[in-house]
Amino acid sequence: MCVACDIDPAKAEGFAGSLVEMINQGALTIMVSMGHQLGLFDAMVGLAPSTSAEIAEKTGLHERYVREWLNAMAVGKIVEVDHSSTYFHLPQEHAMYLSRHFPGDNIALFSQYIPVLANVEQKVLHCFKNGGGVPYEEHGRFHEVMAEDSGQTILGALFDFILPLIPGLKEKLGSGINVLDIGCGSGKAMVMMAEYFPNSNFLGVDLCEEPLRNGRRAVEQKGLKNVRFQQGDLTMYKPEGRFDLITAFDAIHDQARPDLVLKTIFNCLEDNGVFLMQDIDASEKVYNNLGHPFGRLLYSISTLHCTTVSLAQGGMGLGTMWGTERANLMLKDAGFTQIQENRLDHDPMNCYFVVQK
Template sequence: MTLQILDSSKIETFADKLFGTLNNGALAIMTSIGHRTGLFDIMAQLPPSTSQEIADAARLNERYVREWLGAMVTGGFIEYDRDRQTYYLPSEHAALLTRAASPDNIAAFAQYIPLLASVEEPIIDCFYNGGGVPYSEYKRFHQVMAEDSGQTVVAALTDLILPIVPGLTEALKRGIDVLDVGCGSGRALNKMAKTFPNSRFTGYDLSQDAIAVAQLKAQSLDLTNIQFRVKDAATLDEIEGYDLITTFDAIHDQARPDVVLRGIFRALRNDGVYLMQDIRASSEVSGNMEHPAAPFLYTISCLHCMSVSLADGGMGLGAMWGEQKALEMLKEAGFTRVEIEQLDHDFQNNYYIVRK
């Protein structure tokens, strides 16, 4: 038997990485709390302040604020003056942690970590027994996704995303028929309906709660050119009804994305455009070694995107289905022309301009 000699420096390096992982995981949870409680937003407006002053300004319990500050100080997020016992959020950090910093607010994305951790037990059961975890088990997921898409999609929709399709903005101004499949709470579609009153908009989503939110928002905006319906995207059966069909981060979650894409193909008019925003990645793990958010995205995929699809007896593509698989499935659905655009503000997504 050959005795394996371990490289002590490699062990030490990996140990450091593991300790960093533990600290960063903890900081992710605390970052989510800082975002949800508004602590980052409050501190961005305060001079160096005591824990009591910060708690009072945020209307929170001082003892919990003080412990949270301990994590933020030792984690390098917040500066601490030992003599005065005051805490300060540098402007350079606030530029990545506050709602005012959107679309650069990374704190909003930190919410995914505790949200996904809440389904750890049923996910572990899936490791042993297969299957998946249904959407209903993910509390706040639609809310977090709406905030996520609000930064990456809604905020950039009219100025950056729609203009990547030549002539689309002008067509929307004149008036066309638009469908958003997997519209969620309808933030993108409501914005388009308000911006382009001559066009007609329809949104489909499987979630009754999300559609209810979308409808209420449309009513509050007095929009008359938009409708939302609870509908499974796999049952899309319209024929050449739309000039523009959009999906924003929706296809890879579907139980049967192949069926959904074929339905979109049929529903699109011959001279229409399908605009698909989805995760920018390779279908092969080796192609994602330099991806800046690969571990994060594979984790979201495993604990949500893949699992909700499998829970419905689906294909379980997952968020990291990748560009190669996306192009393959678009071709199989019948599309013959596909261009891929990328935007500077959004390192995470590809924008596929798809035509028949």
Template sequence: MDSAKAEGFAESLVDLINKGALAVMISIGHQTGLFDRMAELKKFTSQSLADYSGLNERYVREWLKAMAAGKIIEWSSEPAEFYFPSEHAAFLTRKHGSDNMALYTQYIQVLASVEQSILSCFYQGGGVPYSAYERFHEVMAEDSRQTILAPLLDQILPLIPDLTQKLATGIEVMDIGCGRGKSMIKLAENFPNSRFMGIDLCAEPLESAREEVRRKNLTNIQFKQADLTAFRPAGKFELITAFDAVHDQARPDLVLRTVYESLNDEGHFLMQDIDGSEHLEKNLEHPFSPLLYTISTMHCMSVSLAQGGLGLGTLWGVEMANRMLREAGFTQIRENRLPHDPMNCYFIVRK
């Protein structure tokens, strides 16, 4: 055994455990708004930060120590105060929009909430249903606000020529796996002449979506709970969208066939999905591959298997996505990557 290699690996494990712990602390900082408040104060003590944030000082103090030990913030003893570098704030605060990476640490807690159930699956097979994941839809909705809602009008819609004009004139639009319906609600607000439908398997996020629609008094949008494996919508659509929703379906192949049959001859299917490969060797240098394979094991693969599905997993790959799209009947497939979203590929698909 190479003792130097063994020692180096042991050190890397210590680093990994420390960073895993910091991820939990960063999630707390995001959820409490502490990072946003620190960015406003720049320099602070635990008491001044707690007072400014309306939080308990003892917990804020201990959290700040973890942040200082992890070099997320800086500490000086003379005077005794903490400092939040602007270079770090740029990636940890809501102010900076799509650069805020703190929100993604929330997925660690979401996945950890089903750890024992996933462990049972290792022995018994099967999967864990969506309903078992605490805060899943809440975190996904926040993720969508950052990666989809903010660039939706200016960056995503222009991927399809003349789409904005068609939406303004009035077309039929369906979103599959819509969750809390944030993208459809934004489009319904901006394009009152078009009609929108959101479809999702789960009841809880749809209730949230309907409540927002009632609050905003929107009349050109509706939501329906349905299993896309068997559901066949009435009529044809000019635009069908799927934002990070296809790979964890029970049967992505059947869902894509439904999309094909539901699209009119001039329509477009806009599918945002993970930009990775079905081949492990091509993902080894992917900056997010450890995270994506973990999410796959703990969520995407499992929720599909829980429905008796294929369990393709998060990294089903752009290769398989292209094959399934063609097998569904599509002949025109264009891949797009956007600067704000290094995690996903945007497929523009036509018959």
């Protein structure tokens, strides 16, 4: 068989070009992550065209590294450079998506997921060959980046868009109800609500001590008495008491046993209570996700994080892209009868399920 005879040269060349572009952009993503962590973008916001020495001085970083990073930013068309290759400038139209000065719009923070994922590459390779999973402790900065992510995605929209999805909820929180946050991580949303609604009581449960420590620190700093964090495996969790509101922010699909967790939520939710589940907005069928704007990122996160942390606990390994179809089925299996899907403009990656018995 003549393999080459069947080849469409333009198609082959186009594909090779897109692979090269992919590798270029992948490398650049690590540079963006570093710029975010080092505060380089923040320092360049509103700054006149400056030399690498001036930017290094402003940030307290070593000039040689800053110069190389600026060169990467320049060829990546993130930063502009003059003809003499001396002066670097971050245009305002770019700065607004790269800096902490523009909370809510900072896309640079998400670039941190790429090095976090790359950090476990070898361990996940091992699992491809031997099975099993890579547990949370091996995922480096994951909890830190996750907290920064949900701090941006949830907090800015919580009072104006997320809580209003449930009519009358803000009033109930004001009068005083019991709230449980499932897989709370550092519980930023819970802490924000606890501060705003002092008559309500909040309990956050998570498997991992590291984010819980950060959550407890925030509660202590704010002097809040109405929030508790509890370490526990939700797979066999038996909560004390019942709850009027249960939340799960991006926390069901990567559980070991999402089926059991959803059943527990059903059992400890008051009859007129509400379960608010933020989870990935995608289809369980990959074909339906071919045009998904975040599909490449989300299947990669799934392989290198969500699926493997679940398998590491002997779990189902549902994966990030379990799909709204599967979510609906599993919610129904847990006993819920009223399931409403909501999409919010600020968060194109997620669906907000409002679920009742």
